[in-house]
Amino acid sequence: MTVDSDNSLFNQYSTQFLRGMSERMRDSCSSSHLNEFLQERFTFFREAIRRSGMVRVRKHKISQVSLTDKNNSRCVIVEIVSPDAPFIVVTVEALMRQLDLLILCKLHPIIGVELTEGKEVEKVFLPQQDLEKYDHLYLEVETEADNATLKHIETMIAGHMLAVQLVRNHHQYMLTNLESMIELIQTITVVSSETKNEWSKLCGWLKHDNYSVMGY
Structure with a gap:
């Protein structure tokens, strides 16, 4: 240079x-x-x-x-x-x-x-x-x-x-895991459909940048 x-x-x-x-x-x-x-x-x-x-x-x-x-x-x-x-x-x-x-x-x-x-x-x-x-x-x-x-x-x-x-x-990987969590929740048989739907909605909500992970 x-x-x-x-x-x-x-x-x-x-x-x-x-x-x-x-x-x-x-x-x-x-x-x-x-x-x-x-x-x-x-x-x-x-x-x-x-x-x-x-x-x-x-x-x-x-x-x-x-x-x-x-x-x-x-x-x-x-x-x-x-x-x-x-x-x-x-x-x-x-x-x-x-x-x-x-x-x-x-x-x-x-x-x-x-x-x-x-x-x-x-x-x-x-x-x-x-x-x-x-x-x-x-x-x-x-x-x-x-x-x-x-x-x-x-x-x-x-x-x-x-x-x-x-x-x-790893942010994108975390989002992908949230998607797989939604699918996994639906396979659980020991809780009610209402509970599963609530947890699925939570995962969907978190996907829209509604969570933060800090290095601290």
């Missing part, structure tokens, strides 16, 4: 990432600081996509774009890039509550991508329903945890992100 195409790709990415930042947050950063911040996100984004998703938890001396407008020596950056799937954010937020970590800042752009066969980013654009897209979740949290604990947190988040992806990948 040439320098020009690299710069073009970075500009495409920056346009999409900035859509997830408020005007106030953008205005609080100098141009050079914002550019450095975006370069770091872009580098992580590309590496994560090569790996089909990635989680990183690391200390940072001061907040980069904290909504609290204060420097914080206990700031930790939690960064996740993952194929777009339902409940990624609520799963991570639930984990942060479980770990008693205060979220200072949250950014969550969803970014459309076109990839090469080698999983290199070739084009970045506004996410579209039927095209490949990735969640890029960036959090700044407050914690005094040591490096070993942060590594444990990183591993824990990665495990839950895998669960989120498994739910996404």
Whole structure:
């Protein structure tokens, strides 16, 4: 990839990432600081996509774009890039509550991508329903945890992100199982027809996106 195409790709990415930042947050950063911040996100984004998703938890001396407008020596950056799937954010937020970590800042752009066969980013654009897209979740949290604990947190988040992806990948299989459940219910002889019909109706209702399975 040439320098020009690299710069073009970075500009495409920056346009999409900035859509997830408020005007106030953008205005609080100098141009050079914002550019450095975006370069770091872009580098992580590309590496994560090569790996089909990635989680990183690391200390940072001061907040980069904290909504609290204060420097914080206990700031930790939690960064996740993952194929777009339902409940990624609520799963991570639930984990942060479980770990008693205060979220200072949250950014969550969803970014459309076109990839090469080698999983290199070739084009970045506004996410579209039927095209490949990735969640890029960036959090700044407050914690005094040591490096070993942060590594444990990183591993824990990665495990839950895998669960989120498994739910996404097997969603259609779950719907198929609901269909077979309806057929199975009708073969049961130890309950009344009324009860069987009620359970069959429930399975039919669940098929219309009336249930949720979360990786958490």
